[in-house]
Amino acid sequence: MSRIGQAPITVPAGVDVNIVGTHITVKGPKGSLDREIPGGITIDVDGDTLTCVRPNDENKSRALHGLVRSLVNNMVLGVTEGFKKELQIVGVGYRAEAQGKDIRLSLGFSHTIDVKAPEGISFELPAQTQVIVSGIDKEVVGQVAANIRSLRKPEPYKGKGVRYLGERVVRKAGKAGKK
Structure with missing residues (x-):
């Protein structure tokens, strides 16, 4: 059994979880997220806890069991606390x-690069060499941070x-000096 998939998800006060078929919507103080649940995994609601249940022990449903639990848990964490990635220039x-x-x-x-903030993402600049990407959707926050990093990846010689x-x-190490 998947240890991650078996773990229950506690829903804090102020968070509303609505499940219709394979569609889950999580609403909280920071916003709302929705997602389709893949692979026949069902989510049981028992008071303020959610449990992911897989239909059988096939490889595909075993693989999706922990994934669905992590995705739903990240939705609950996102609408309550939010996520952030810090970048250093x-x-x-x-x-x-x-x-x-x-x-x-x-x-x-030779030019500057403008980065537009997607919907639900905000940028903070505590210093000229620091960027904080924050939002409620963990996937989008990580993707935006990765896109910014890919504009100029750290090079191995000077960093x-x-x-x-x-x-x-x-x-x-750089080039060796002449003898």
Whole structure:
């Protein structure tokens, strides 16, 4: 049995979970999320706990069991607490600046790069070299952060670029000097 799939999900006060067939909607203080549940997995509601139940022991339903539980749990966490990813910009002259809801990045190119905030995503700039991507949908927050990082990945020689906060960049030695 999937240990993750068996774990019950506790629904905090102020969160409303509505399940119609294979469609689940979670509403909370920060917003609302909805999703289709794949693979015949059903969700049982018992008071303030949710339990994911798989229909059989086939490989596909076993694989989806833990996935569906994690997705529903992330929906509940998202509408109550929200998610955030912190990015750090390293390099001389590399910076980010706010443009309303969007951000403008200077990453060593001959031009600046404007990044539009998708619906439900907000950017915070505590410093010129730090960007915080936050929102209620974990997938979208992670994808937006990954898109920003992909604009200038950290390079291995000087470590310049956009990285996640706390990400370890493996450095390479430069060219050896002449003898």
